[in-house]
Amino acid sequence: MRRVSRLGSEARLGWTLVAPALAVIALIAIFPLGWTFWESLHLHELRMPWLGKPFIGLANYVEIAKDPRFWAALGHTAFFTVVSISLELLIGLFLALAMNRVFRGRGFVRAAVLVPWAIPTVVAALLWRFIFESQGGIVNALMIKAGFLDQPMVWFIEASTAWVPVILADVWKTTPFVALLLLAGLQNIDLSLYEAAAVDGANAWWQLRHITLPLLKPAILVTLIFRTLDGFRVFDLIYVLTGGGPGTSTEPVALYTFNALLQNLRFGYGSALSVVIFVITFALAMFYVRGLGVRLGGEE
Amino acid sequence: MNLRASLAPLAFCLACSRAAPSNETVLTFSGSALGAEGTLVAKQLKRFMQLNPGIRVELQRTPDDASQRHQLYVQWLNARVGNPSILQLDVVWTPEFAAAGWVLPLDRYEPEKSKFFPATITANTWAGQLYALPWFADVGLLYRRTDLVPNEPSSLEEVVADAKRETTKRGGPRYGIVFQGARYEGLITGFVEYLGAFGARIIDDSGEVVVNRPEAVRALEFMRDELYGSKVAPLEVLTWHEEEARFAFQNGNAVFMRNWPYPVAAMSDTAQSKVAGKFAVSPIPKSATAPNGHSTAALGGAQLAINAYTDHPEAAYKLIAYLTAPEQMLERAQAVGQYPTRFGLYDDPRLAGAISIPLESARRAIESATPRPVTPIYTELSEILQIELHRALVRQAEPKEALDAAAARINAVIDRTGMRKLMRARFAPPPQAPDTNGHGE
Amino acid sequence: MSGGRAVGGAAGNVAHRRTAPRSRGSWVFAAALILLMLFTLFPFYWAIVASFTSDAALFRDPSLWPQHLIFDHYRALFTDRDFITPIRNSLIVAGTTTIFCLVVGTLAAYALARLEFRGKAPIMAFILAVTMFPQISIVSPLYLLLRSLHLIDTYPGLIMPYMTFAMPLTVWVLTGSIRQIPRDLEEAAHVDGATRRQSFTKILLPLAVPSLATTGILTFIYCWNEFLFALSFTLGPERQTVPVAIALFRGQYQVPWGEILAAAVVATAPVAAMVLVFQRRIVQGLTAGAVKG
Secondary structure (H helix, E strand, O other): OOOOOHHHHHHHHHHHHHHHHHHHHHHHHHHHHHHHHHHHOEOOEOOOHHHOOOEOOOHHHHHHHOOHHHHHHHHHHHHHHHHHHHHHHHHHHHHHHHHHOOOOOHHHHHHHHHHHHHOOHHHHHHHHHHHHOOOOOHHHHHHHHOOOOOOOOOHHHOHHHHHHHHHHHHHHHHHHHHHHHHHHHHOOOOHHHHHHHHHOOOOHHHHHHHHHHHHOHHHHHHHHHHHHHHHHOOOHHHHHHOOOOOOOOOOOHHHHHHHHHHHOOEHHHHHHHHHHHHHHHHHHHHHHHHHOOOOOOOOO | OOHHHHHHHHHHHHHHOOOOOOOOEEEEEEEOOOHHHHHHHHHHHHHHHHHOOOEEEEEEEOOOOHHHHHHHHHHHHHOOOOOOOEEEEEOOOHHHHHHOOOEOOOHHHOOOHHHEOHHHHHHOEEOOEEOOEEEEEEEOEEEEEOOOOOOOOOOHHHHHHHHHHHHHOOOOOOEEEEOOOOOOHHHHHHHHHHHHHOOOOOEOOOOOEOOOOHHHHHHHHHHHHHHHOOOOOOHHHHHOOHHHHHHHHHOOOEEEEEEOOOHHHHHOOOOOOOOOOOEEEEOOOOOOOOOOOOOOEEEEEEEEEEEOOOOOHHHHHHHHHHHOOHHHHHHHHHHHOOEOOEHHHHHOHHHHHHOOOOHHHHHHHHHOEEOOOOOOOHHHHHHHHHHHHHHHHOOOOOHHHHHHHHHHHHHHHHHHHOOHHHHHOOOOOOOOOOOOOOOOO | OOHHHHHHHHHOOHHHOOOOOHHHHHHHHHHHHHHHHHHHHHHHHHHHHHHOOOHHHHHHOOOOOOOOOOOHHHHHHHOOOOOHHHHHHHHHHHHHHHHHHHHHHHHHHHHHHHOOOOOHHHHHHHHHHHHHOOHHHHHHHHHHHHHHOOOOOOOHHHHHHHHHHHHHHHHHHHHHHHHHOOOHHHHHHHHOOOOHHHHHHHHHHHHHHHHHHHHHHHHHHHHHHOOHHHHHHOOOOOOOOHHHHHHOOOOOOOOOHHHHHHHHHHHHHHHHHHHHHHHHHHOOOOOOHHHHO
């Protein structure tokens, strides 16, 4: 690296500026991540210390691959993530566009939109449980009044219907997050583009499709990545709402990992599950980056 | 609940953490310290410190939610942290903690094992040693509306018949019987009672898995029938934990309820309960159709154990022996209504006023209580059983099929973890040093 | 800056997939917005009503309209339990984390967006990767680490893990935003003799305010509601945050619903207040208009 050239000093400045962020993250995260990888290669059953902690290579991963409950959990997680994200993107985009407008009461709307995100997950899950309770729940009451049901339905004991409160609760809670990220993205779009298009006779729908959405790609990318990350790690919400039931029909991988690690005290196996979750989410993130054609290293 | 009540433990802690002479032994006690229990614990700890100058006890609150407390304990003990010195264990954790080497065996302090109910001692014994002292007991009980069913039912079939009769009457309660049927540990506690009623078990004394024997299948079929056959239990119970069932009964919507003893206080309060003075509690009866059936209760409750990494085991033992002494147990019963684990106290008239069900019923229930399988891998077993039971109850599987699957998977876990030998020889010494050449598979 | 109305009107029909005359489109837009507001606020409204209802009544006939209101839950919150300390702790932890995250994250984002050097993509990937593990797997080793650093039951013991997990969002959003801001203004300033630092603080930062406000709000809320780390890394009331305090309300079987909901309502108030104060900043509005001119 030529120290005198501008390129060299720019690189130095660059690394200096990212150093604090990297330092904090490295300090906190390197050891736990390394420990998790390392544990995943060992047999480590806390309840049976006489077995020691032998190195077993990839045996934990093989066990995961052969475990039907893991694959089922993966399926549930994927289903949950896809449906939730789709709904959240749609509603979030609408809200972002709405929050961007100037109208009376916009301050209230913006604050109100964020309320679900501000409520602790556990409390939100409790609320939605109440709402979908069979006897006194609002949903059943409304559906009976509207004639869709003759008698209260017990939502949580059928696999298919149990997903409804789960997804609704997640969409309710997380759409504000999506809306806010998309709103931030909207701020970066040059308004003169819209004015020019309007002059050329383009209607609102065309403007949305050809100006807004393409320029919103970076924000959509960030939103997709972070929502997918969160979706794949969903735990609290489902734990409180259904506990993974009925049976294991709504059990996501993070809940399965929690069981393995902290209930059954199988640290080796649980760590391997965590690594698998990591690999999947990393692959998805890279897929988004490629798919949306955004270069991480920069546009120019 | 007033200001003083809740701040007492806090003030207690702060006062303690002031001057600390260096030759003082400091113990940390982690246990339930909510509301009235908190005041009581603070009082008893203070008395202990007065009787034992030189020992200081600090109170460290941990969440009462079982899985959260378990998670914290696992985290601390895995890190070999010596605090808290005293651990409050749920009844199914003792073998697990004992096997992991996290709590100290207590036999060398010669605890008064014969003075406690045998079931509570069994639940806390692993590999021939006692690892925790039973502190208070919870047992599953049958609550019934005395205005509708004046006499204690003598069999499960009678319970169902009474429930059916009362719910079909005009103006009768909505539900016949309510229980905890969600997919969690509470489901197993209820199931254990049905198993006992039909003379079945999960694992027998020789360590064999017998949860799919015909009697057990009948027990499960009986439970299912309550939901879909006689329909005395609403489908909602399959999503209910203790509180939902309690409120259903407390609001007058159920004829019978299966629950722990804790609701009695709230339900006797005329301000919030619609059934105050109109209910009674009795042990859960057996089935009239099963030759080996017996009335039983699931054993719950808390025990006190000593952290294996503590620096002061003797002092810690003194503390747990003190807290489980008869006077303290009686005081606890009087203050918060929890059932003592020393059967001698049930002859003491002072206890009669303290727990709000007749002493005889309480004693009968605890004497006949069934511990859940005493094994370190209990949580895995329970999870398998919960899943299969719940599948059978929501009709995703037939009872026989579900229990066969449960038995197969439980056996697989036992084999995988090499527990079979240990479970057969329950009173043999624990295995020795780590096997560095490989693992049990 | 006149764009607000144009953008809103232009895209107002997105949910309805048809072109329409402006007035009908606006009407439909308004209706959709109102419905969404109802959906958003209804559970919270219900939580407020429930927090003024006794537990028994809650299970008896939960109803949409407040029946017999009681204040017991709120009173218990501040007399029986000390709810002030957890709120204080949460404010300190969330506030500090947010500020640090914004500062550190902005510096990193500037470098990633404006400077050329090798390793940018791996850096962004690394920053993101650390958050891809489920929290429950991280909690045990992180506990061991924090313990060895003597940070258990301290503010830094929470602030640093929170920063680590909130940083990726801050960095990624800010990097994206800064990249989209055209360089012309900064280059013009350079030509005029401004240093990098001056163009950063006087030109770039003001334009990045919406993104800063957005990630600030999201980071604050994340810290405010985070439970697992707070439970695992604090030992006593002096450092426990609001979610942990709420979890400690529970008995082994008893769940004090009313108090929990009251606590949630009270806990949401500071956050809502903060959002109300900052909500203007999350939109470009009038702040950058003069500069862009």
